[in-house]
Amino acid sequence: MKQVQLRIRSNAEIADNVFRMEMEGDVSAITTPGQFINIRVEGGFLRRPISVCDVDTVVTGTKRIEKEAAEAFGTSLYNTPQMWDSVVKEKAGTCQENVVEGTVTILYKTVGAGTKALAGRGQGEVLDVLTGLGNGFDIRKAGDAPLLVGGGIGSAPMLMLAKQLINDGVRPTVVLGFRSVSDMILQGDLYEIGCDVYVATEDGSSGMKGFVTDQIRALREQGMEFSQFFACGPSPMLKAVYRDTQGLEGQLSFEERMGCGFGACMGCSMETKNGPKRVCKDGPVFMKSELLWD
Amino acid sequence: MERYLENENDRLSVTLCGIRLDNPVIAASGTFGYGYEFAELYDINELGTFSFKGTTAKPRFGNPTPRIAETPSGMLNAVGLQNPGVDRVIAEELPRLKAIFHKPVMANVSGFSTEEYAKVCESLDKEDQIGWFEINISCPNVHGGGMGFGTDPRLAAEVTRAVKKVTKKPVIMKLTPNVTDIAEIAKACEAEGADGISLINTLLAMRIDLRTRRPLLANTTGGMSGPAVFPVAVRCVYQVAKAVKVPVVGLGGVASADDVIEMIMAGATAVEIGAMNLTEPFICRDIIHELPETMDRLGIDRLENIIGAAL
Incomplete structure (x- = not known):
C-alpha cells in the first residue's frame, strides 16, 4: 500500500451515472488486477474504495x-x-530515481454524496489516494481458456485482467451483464484488445436478453469449455455464477462497506472455509473453493 | 548535541501508571489490529504505544455486515469484537508482534461476564510485553456484555475488582460516554483499585438507508467515532480528570497535534488516536512529528507540565 497524490487526467461520464477517471502519478503499488484504490473525497470522512480498471506504468528517473x-x-x-x-x-539529478509513474483508470458509479463529489472533479485536480490495496486475481491459475464475468460496474477490473492474460498469450472469453444498453461499459475496450465478448442485458436492449448466467449456459451448450472463471459483480450475480459453474474452479471478487480498506478495522469481514477473512485485505478476490455457499 | 536531543525527547515523554512513554500518542484499540498493517507503512516503534484489538476468551466473528456507515466528520462501526480469542492471541499474535514492536503494549480486554474479563487477564498476565491492561467495559456493539458493565457503577466496580485480583500490571478501565454521569463510573472503578481510566469509547448511534427504509448497519445501532465526537470526549475527560486522582487516557475524535494538546489540557496523561488511523494511516506518526513545533507555537516546554492545565 502507498499513500500518493494522483493528478486527474480525465473524468467523463461513459454510461448512465458511470464515470471513467484517469489519474497520473506513482501507481507502482498497483500490481495485480482485482486490486482497488481508496480515494479521499470532499466532505466525506471515509475514503471511497474503487476497483482498478486499468494501469499503465512508465519508468521515470x-x-x-x-x-x-x-x-x-x-x-x-x-x-x-x-x-x-x-x-x-x-x-x-532533478528527478527521483526510477520511480514507476503512470496512469490508473477507474470506473465508478455515482450512488452517494462521495462518488457525486468525485464526478465533479476535473482535469488537473489532485486526489489523495491509498493505492495497491487488496489481493487481486491469481492469473497463474487461469489455464488456457479463462472465462471473465463482469456484472454492471463490477466489470471494471476485467480490463486489466484481460490485458494481463493476453500478454501471457491467453485469449479470454468475456461475459458482461447489464440492466440495459445504457449501463453498458467496457465491451468495446475488451473487444479491441482481442477478447471474445458476449453481453447479456436484463431488458434485451443489447446482446442476449437475460443474465450473465444465461449467456454462460448458452456458451457451454455450444460446446465451449473453460479452464477457470474470474467474476466481479453484485452479490446475487456472484451467487448465481457460483451455482451455475459446477465442476469449474473460479475466483470471485467481493464488495463490502469498508472502514479503512487495508485490514485494520475488521469492518468488512466475511466467513470462509478458512475462517473469518477481511474482504479488503485478504480479498477482495476469494477462491470459489473457500466460499461457504454450498 | 546529544544532551540537546535528550531534552528534545523529554519534551514529549509522559509516565502512564509508572511506565514511561516516549510520547503520549497511543493508537486506539480496534483501529490498529495487532500493528502489522501499520508496520508495513512506518516504524510503529515511534508510537508511545498502541492498544491491541479487543480480546475475549473465545474466538468471535462479530456482527454481520454491513458493519460500517459514514456520518458527518465521523463514522459508525458495529464490528462486535471480532477477534481470534485469547489463546490464539497468545500463541500467534503476540509472538509476531514481538518481532515488530519493542515497547510495552496495551492489552485491550473485553468480556460478557466478570469471570470472562478475569480469565482473559489472567491468561495474558504472563505475557512480558503487555505493559497495561485496558478493560473495555464500554463496547456498544455486543449484547449481554461490553457496555452493560460500563453503564452501572456497581458492575464497573465488580469488573475492576475481579481484574485487579488476577494481575499486578496496571489496569486501565475504558469507559463509555453513554451514561448520565461518567465521573461516577470512574470513581467507582478508582475505588476498586483501577490504576487509570481511559475514555471515551464510541457513542451509541444509528443511521437509516433512505432507499431501503432500513437501518444501514446490520446490527441496527453502532458506535460513533471520528472528529465529530471530539468535543464530547474533551468534556468527558475533563469531568473524569476532576473526579479521580489516577491518570486519565483521553480519546475520541483526536485528529491533530492541537487535539492531543487539548486533551492533555483537559486532564489526559496520554492520548489515544482511533478512527483517524482508518482514513489517514500515517496520522499517529505525523502527529508525533508535529508535536514539538505545535508546542513551540503554544509556548509549551514539556507536555507533562500541561496535564490538566484547564482543570
Whole structure:
C-alpha cells in the first residue's frame, strides 16, 4: 500500500451515472488486477474504495532519461562511458530515481454524496489516494481458456485482467451483464484488445436478453469449455455464477462497506472455509473453493 | 548535541501508571489490529504505544455486515469484537508482534461476564510485553456484555475488582460516554483499585438507508467515532480528570497535534488516536512529528507540565 497524490487526467461520464477517471502519478503499488484504490473525497470522512480498471506504468528517473537521450541523439554522440554518465546523471539529478509513474483508470458509479463529489472533479485536480490495496486475481491459475464475468460496474477490473492474460498469450472469453444498453461499459475496450465478448442485458436492449448466467449456459451448450472463471459483480450475480459453474474452479471478487480498506478495522469481514477473512485485505478476490455457499 | 536531543525527547515523554512513554500518542484499540498493517507503512516503534484489538476468551466473528456507515466528520462501526480469542492471541499474535514492536503494549480486554474479563487477564498476565491492561467495559456493539458493565457503577466496580485480583500490571478501565454521569463510573472503578481510566469509547448511534427504509448497519445501532465526537470526549475527560486522582487516557475524535494538546489540557496523561488511523494511516506518526513545533507555537516546554492545565 502507498499513500500518493494522483493528478486527474480525465473524468467523463461513459454510461448512465458511470464515470471513467484517469489519474497520473506513482501507481507502482498497483500490481495485480482485482486490486482497488481508496480515494479521499470532499466532505466525506471515509475514503471511497474503487476497483482498478486499468494501469499503465512508465519508468521515470535515470532510466527514462537514458532512453530519451538515446532516442534523441543516438548513443554514438557519447563516445566515452564517462561522458554518457555525466550527461545522464546531470539530467537525472532533478528527478527521483526510477520511480514507476503512470496512469490508473477507474470506473465508478455515482450512488452517494462521495462518488457525486468525485464526478465533479476535473482535469488537473489532485486526489489523495491509498493505492495497491487488496489481493487481486491469481492469473497463474487461469489455464488456457479463462472465462471473465463482469456484472454492471463490477466489470471494471476485467480490463486489466484481460490485458494481463493476453500478454501471457491467453485469449479470454468475456461475459458482461447489464440492466440495459445504457449501463453498458467496457465491451468495446475488451473487444479491441482481442477478447471474445458476449453481453447479456436484463431488458434485451443489447446482446442476449437475460443474465450473465444465461449467456454462460448458452456458451457451454455450444460446446465451449473453460479452464477457470474470474467474476466481479453484485452479490446475487456472484451467487448465481457460483451455482451455475459446477465442476469449474473460479475466483470471485467481493464488495463490502469498508472502514479503512487495508485490514485494520475488521469492518468488512466475511466467513470462509478458512475462517473469518477481511474482504479488503485478504480479498477482495476469494477462491470459489473457500466460499461457504454450498 | 546529544544532551540537546535528550531534552528534545523529554519534551514529549509522559509516565502512564509508572511506565514511561516516549510520547503520549497511543493508537486506539480496534483501529490498529495487532500493528502489522501499520508496520508495513512506518516504524510503529515511534508510537508511545498502541492498544491491541479487543480480546475475549473465545474466538468471535462479530456482527454481520454491513458493519460500517459514514456520518458527518465521523463514522459508525458495529464490528462486535471480532477477534481470534485469547489463546490464539497468545500463541500467534503476540509472538509476531514481538518481532515488530519493542515497547510495552496495551492489552485491550473485553468480556460478557466478570469471570470472562478475569480469565482473559489472567491468561495474558504472563505475557512480558503487555505493559497495561485496558478493560473495555464500554463496547456498544455486543449484547449481554461490553457496555452493560460500563453503564452501572456497581458492575464497573465488580469488573475492576475481579481484574485487579488476577494481575499486578496496571489496569486501565475504558469507559463509555453513554451514561448520565461518567465521573461516577470512574470513581467507582478508582475505588476498586483501577490504576487509570481511559475514555471515551464510541457513542451509541444509528443511521437509516433512505432507499431501503432500513437501518444501514446490520446490527441496527453502532458506535460513533471520528472528529465529530471530539468535543464530547474533551468534556468527558475533563469531568473524569476532576473526579479521580489516577491518570486519565483521553480519546475520541483526536485528529491533530492541537487535539492531543487539548486533551492533555483537559486532564489526559496520554492520548489515544482511533478512527483517524482508518482514513489517514500515517496520522499517529505525523502527529508525533508535529508535536514539538505545535508546542513551540503554544509556548509549551514539556507536555507533562500541561496535564490538566484547564482543570
